[in-house]
Amino acid sequence: MTDLTSLTLAEARKGLAAKTFTSLELTDAHLSAMEAARVLNAFVLETPDQARAMAREADGKIAKGDAGPLAGIPLGIKDLFATKGVRTTACSKILGNFVPTYESTITSQLWRDGAVMLGKLNNDEFAMGSSNETSCFGPVGNPWRREGSNTTLVPGGSSGGSASAVAALLCMGATATDTGGSIRQPAAFTATVGIKPTYGRCSRWGIVAFASSLDQAGPIARSVRDSAMLLRSMAGHDPKDTTSVDIAVPDYEAAIGKSVKGMKIGIPKEYRLDGMPAEIEKLWSEGAAWLKAAGAELVEVSLPHTKYALPAYYIVAPAEASSNLARYDGVRYGLREQGKNIIELYENTRAEGFGAEVRRRVMIGTYVLSAGYYDAYYLRAQKVRTLIKKDFEDCFAKGVSAILTPATPSAAFGIGEKGGADPVEMYLNDIFTVTVNMAGLPGIGVPAGKDAQGLPLGLQLIGRPFDEETLFSLGEVIEQAAGRFTPARWW
């Protein structure tokens, strides 16, 4: 029998249906792989007992012919999703040993459809980071290394544990969240597929909040088809999230293999940055050529406010974070540090519980919202956001079906290599992905090639609101042309 961990989710579903193997066997294979890969630090909590119990239940349902669309499929869950009775920390000391008494909407839908939980995945603290280095559990290792080098690289962030675990074949897919690029950037760094759906497509209920107007959950998976299968279970209207949209969830998988003939694909000239590495430029033209060969028409488009997306993001996101994170006060849950009075208790708890990056963002957010600065910073940033969204609307109004860009400005880098002196150096990682969050649009990251050092690189496709299906059709074309990439095992 082939190694069960090397299957795609779609292949595993077939094998389970044909009773070639059981969910318990599939789950055990992944639990063993997780154990052997602890050096990657992708999981912050393994839940083998729960996994086996869920697998047995799935096997029972499969035997009865009563299986949900994800029956028996072992998944990893980003530690930002509340899981009932299972520690959920957002990888922050301030949540300590928080054990939710409720289940997030997205994970409850995955369990409804029969999926199996292997454990909780590492991420940047409160999803604030682009390298998974801000986690209170320490950094995550990327299963990919530069050719001929033993240096451990970051898997990207904030969904670094999700990306690393999927790439290292520790789970068949993972939940992730994306506020400025936290699904698509780690997917690009690890040769996995990640989709951030349209804002409102997935419920945010039960996900630890970072910046509520930008946060959106989505899957990281081994193939475009796998990501479509996962998104179908994750998406859907939820009365408990007022920003969740009441639109029927299509069968995303049906979009795979659909012809892209005649589709207009925009190539935005503002994404051609000065000093962009030649290999990124080359990858981008290759991607365009693949889509053209499949019958799409390529057109140059302009998104004039692109360069302002990242600075506007670094006002809007910290502002919302400072408000969302006000709840961590040492009173109702999590860490408490004593103080002479209640104010000191708050201040000591938050100084001790939040890591450096979170403290920095909460402080900048507090500043841009404070009296006298609100108009100059926050209000201006929200106006710029309107202009960024309008750029995309103008482009789509000209008949463009989707926009093709590089996913990241570089391949994965080493732990400790970036952002030490100037936090902005790290923020620039999200330069191609953040516009999509600012405009609330769907974006998919698909592996497309490797750089000269053998590290994976990805392309991004940006779609119209609620047209994830087109992204799956186009993503499949890129995947078919580029092939799939698996790291050589060193752990």
Place this chain on the structure above:
Amino acid sequence: MSVDAVTVRRIAHLARIAVRDDEVSHLQGELNAMLAFVEQLSEVNVEGVEPMTSVTPMEMKKRQDVVNDGEIADDIVANAPATEGHFFQVPKVVE
């Protein structure tokens, strides 16, 4: 715009984060780096532009004003660092 040490302390207090004296100058540098980065927004002409309030064009949904959850006091205090019965404990607030 940039922040001085006094402003850093004021922001920290507003954000309810204790800051040690030896952290102030480092934080000041980082906050100023971020402020310098966002400064480029001042070159955008935003005259007559509406600030974004909702990224998806949808009406704010309203639910029925009815009780639909409750009687879960045990759950609410389950993760609290200090409780007495169904109350959160804090240092004395009123003299």
